[in-house]
Amino acid sequence: MHGFANPTRFLKLARWLTPLLLGSGLVVAAIALAWGLFAVPPDRLMGDTVRILFIHVPAAWLGMGGWTAIAIASLVELVWRHPLATVAARAAAVPGAGFTAICLLTGSIWARPTWGTWWVWDGRLTSFLVLLFLYFAYIALAGAVERDGASSRIPAIFGLVGAVNVPIINRSVVWWNSLHQPPSITIGKSAIDPAFLWPLLAATIGFSLLFGGIVLARMRMLLADIQAEARLRRKAMEA
Amino acid sequence: MNTGIKPKHQRLVLVVIALVALVGAGLLAAWALRSQASYFFVPSEMQAAPPPTGQAVRLGGMVEEGSLKTMQDGVTIAFIVGDGKARIPVRYAGIVPDLFVEGSGVVAEGRLEPDGTFVADTLLAKHDENYIPRELKDMTEAQARAAVAETQ
Numbered sequence: 539m540h541g542f543a544n545p546t547r548f549l550k551l552a553r554w555l556t557p558l559l560l561g562s563g564l565v566v567a568a569i570a571l572a573w574g575l576f577a578v579p580p581d582r583l584m585g586d587t588v589r590i591l592f593i594h595v596p597a598a599w600l601g602m603g604g605w606t607a608i609a610i611a612s613l614v615e616l617v618w619r620h621p622l623a624t625v626a627a628r629a630a631a632v633p634g635a636g637f638t639a640i641c642l643l644t645g646s647i648w649a650r651p652t653w654g655t656w657w658v659w660d661g662r663l664t665s666f667l668v669l670l671f672l673y674f675a676y677i678a679l680a681g682a683v684e685r686d687g688a689s690s691r692i693p694a695i696f697g698l699v700g701a702v703n704v705p706i707i708n709r710s711v712v713w714w715n716s717l718h719q720p721p722s723i724t725i726g727k728s729a730i731d732p733a734f735l736w737p738l739l740a741a742t743i744g745f746s747l748l749f750g751g752i753v754l755a756r757m758r759m760l761l762a763d764i765q766a767e768a769r770l771r772r773k774a775m776e777a
Numbered sequence: 778m779n780t781g782i783k784p785k786h787q788r789l790v791l792v793v794i795a796l797v798a799l800v801g802a803g804l805l806a807a808w809a810l811r812s813q814a815s816y817f818f819v820p821s822e823m824q825a826a827p828p829p830t831g832q833a834v835r836l837g838g839m840v841e842e843g844s845l846k847t848m849q850d851g852v853t854i855a856f857i858v859g860d861g862k863a864r865i866p867v868r869y870a871g872i873v874p875d876l877f878v879e880g881s882g883v884v885a886e887g888r889l890e891p892d893g894t895f896v897a898d899t900l901l902a903k904h905d906e907n908y909i910p911r912e913l914k915d916m917t918e919a920q921a922r923a924a925v926a927e928t929q
Contacts, residue, residue: 578910579910579911580910580911581908581909581910581911582909582910582911583875583876583878583881583904584875584876584904585875585911588908591908613792616788616792617785617788617789617792618785619785651874651875652874652875652876652902652904653874653876653901653902653903653904654873654874654875654876654877654899654900654901654902655899655901658816658901659816660816661814661815661816698792698795698796698799699799702799702800702802702803705800705803706803706807709807713807713811713814714810714811714814714815714816715815715816715817715818715819715837716815716816717816717817717884717901717903719903719904719905719906720906721906722906722907722908729905729906729907729908730907730908731908731909731910733910734908734910
């Protein structure tokens, strides 16, 4: 673990891992979406609208996964003070917010023909909207800390506190009556027919690879920023 | 002498304590919200504690098989919503969503009349957690469930 906390070694690894993740993610996601949009049969009740599943569910998974990544990186930052953890948490926030927004948008488009409404304030939808606002707050806070040179522990604490929302999103359809249906996939069981389940799994893997590639690319960018700033400061001292 | 705990272990313990307190607070809040955060009442709850006449509430449950009838005017429908313990008759005039069928979940927004009928202004269809292709539609419910169970 400690070996990868070294930025030089990390950059060497990220240099070839970033294009690999982005490339394989694009290929897998494209195949999965083509499969889901054209090859999969229509659902018994929803017909062709079921195809939104292949974007909505992976986006939901990554929206929640993104905050889990922020929380883990925040924990590492607070306890072990690894400088890379700060960068990783900042890098995960933007794609996490993007996938959360995609999940909310596709969910709303899906709800109109199936449920008969664009939006309801039930437990699942409300807690997921709160997740999007938490992302916005985190991005703003981390940006302000970076700009004003305050302690990076402030966004790390916020990242840990915000993680409380993730299990609430997951359990919202079980704890409270909601318009959103209860989970289709639980440990070892799936109420989704294999005809839908396999392309869904492929889409989730493809989107996750893309997410990983975006995070690595953003980490390299943030590290390059830090290096450039340090170099400028050194030059100013010498002059 | 260096018998004190390392600073990073001290920080780990502090963070873990803070997390436990945080999760505890979150669970307590969710527990306190357990009835208020529910999106609708089920028929047995509504019969046990009927809302005041004229108050807007939501009723959710299953549309009873064979209970769906269209009134003489052609737009008003009547059906029974049940949850296995209680049944409430519902009346609604308007366009129904695609997923509104007998034997499926529904959420009705409206008011409970003094005679025990629920008059809905809006109907929302609830989807269950099952996703099944159309080819399996002609099977009976039990067959379809068995087909899904086989593949789990």
